[in-house]
Every structure is written in structure tokens, then in C-alpha cells.
């Protein structure tokens with residue numbers, strides 16, 4: 001199945017006390033998480049100002065995990081370089097923020113970062129139709145921008161399904177990420193719809209059991225749902 005990857009697990013650290021961040025990053029690395037997701041909200045597109053690039057640059061040297069930044073801001077262009085230079089290998093901007101999305105995505109690529117575009121839960125897939133062939137990652141929000149701990153919006157399921165179908169129809173190498181309300185049950189729904197990258201926040205960081213247990217449970221649930229999609233012998 002073109003572009004359909006092994007499940008990638010991404011940890012959103014939005015809900016973390018910055019004083020605990022160093023230890024948490026090391027624990028995430030030990031537990032087998034694939035990368036760290038930094039949520040940036042400007043008080044308009046998303047309600048809470050969170051991390052700045054200086055803090056992320058300081059964290060960059062602490063772990064080998066990949067970093068991605070999710071810019072939930074109305075005007076990301078002035079800060080793209082700050083985040084790429086802070087060590088975020090994937091820079092994700094919102095399609096809703098732009099009249100000139102191509103220009104912003106070219107700017108991300110020129111900075112040497114992988115190019116990501118996000119859709120809010122109410123935004124239809126056609127908002128990225130014209131850029132799908134120039135991005136590395138499409139992030140579909142399965143909760144509104146805001147704090148962690150919101151429920152998974154099942155109404156977004158059809159957007160995930162449509163995105164997977166379009167990526168495969170065009171034979172594109174675009175990772176399909178979901179973000180918001182991901183838990184051991186909803187991760188299966190998202191994987192069954194075709195997502196292959198799963199961002200989870202407080203449930204992954206602070207849920208029951210050890211972090212390694214939670215990582216294994218989420219990854220296992222995603223892989224099981226993914227395997228149901230695959231024809232026998234593929235994978």
C-alpha cells in the first residue's frame with residue numbers, strides 16, 4: 001500500500017510543566033516514542049501560548065528523538081526559521097492560516113525542514129488539494145486546537161479516510177498524522193481509516209502503568225487496526 005508506514009508514535013508535551021521537561025524527554029526516548037511534538041499556540045488560532053523556540057533549542061541537545069513543531073498560529077511566516085533553527089526537523093503550518101500556502105511551504109523546505117500541513121477538524125480535505133504533492137506530512141486534527149485531554153472527534157474519520165485514499169491514488173509519499181484525543185481505542189479507529197502517525201498528549205505521558213507500557217499498548221492497537229486494512233502478504 002503506497003506510503004502506508006509502520007505506526008509512528010509522537011508525544012505532545014503541551015501539558016508538561018517545563019520544570020519536568022528534561023526528565024520527561026529522557027523517559028520518552030527510553031520508552032520507544034518516535035518523536036516529540038511541540039504545540040505552539042498564539043492565543044487566536046489556539047488559546048494558550050506555550051513553548052518558545054529557545055526552550056526547544058535547549059531541549060534539542062538532551063535526546064536523539066526527532067522534533068516536530070505544530071504552529072497553530074495565524075501568521076507562521078515570521079517564525080518559521082526560529083523553529084527550524086531550534087532543531088525541529090518537521091515544521092507544520094495550518095492550511096487555514098494562509099492565502100499563500102505555497103509560499104510558506106517553499107520557505108519551510110528552503111530551511112531544510114520537512115514540510116507539514118495541518119487541517120483543523122472542521123476543514124475539508126480540499127483545502128490541501130493543491131499542495132498535497134509538495135508536502136511530507138498531513139496532520140489532521142481530531143480535536144480542536146486547545147488543551148490536551150479533549151475527546152476524539154469521530155466526525156473527522158471521513159477526512160482521514162479521504163486523505164488516505166487521495167494520498168494512495170496519487171502515489172504520494174505523505175505521512176498521515178492525527179492529533180487530538182488519541183487513546184488505545186481511538187488510535188485503532190484512526191489507523192483503520194488510514195492514519196500512520198499518531199500524536200498523543202497527557203494520556204500517553206501520564207496514563208496508567210509505565211510509559212513503556214502505554215507506548216506499547218498504543219503502538220500495538222494501531223498496528224492491529226492497520227493490519228486489518230492490509231491485504232494478506234502485504235505490509
Ligand SMILES: O=C(CO)[C@H](O)[C@H](O)COP(=O)(O)O
Pocket residue numbers: 012014037039046070143144145146147148149150179180181182199200201202203
Ligand atoms: O494539538 C494539541 C492541542 O491543540 C495537542 O497535540 C493534543 O491536544 C494532545 O493532547 P491529547 O492527546 O490529550 O488530545
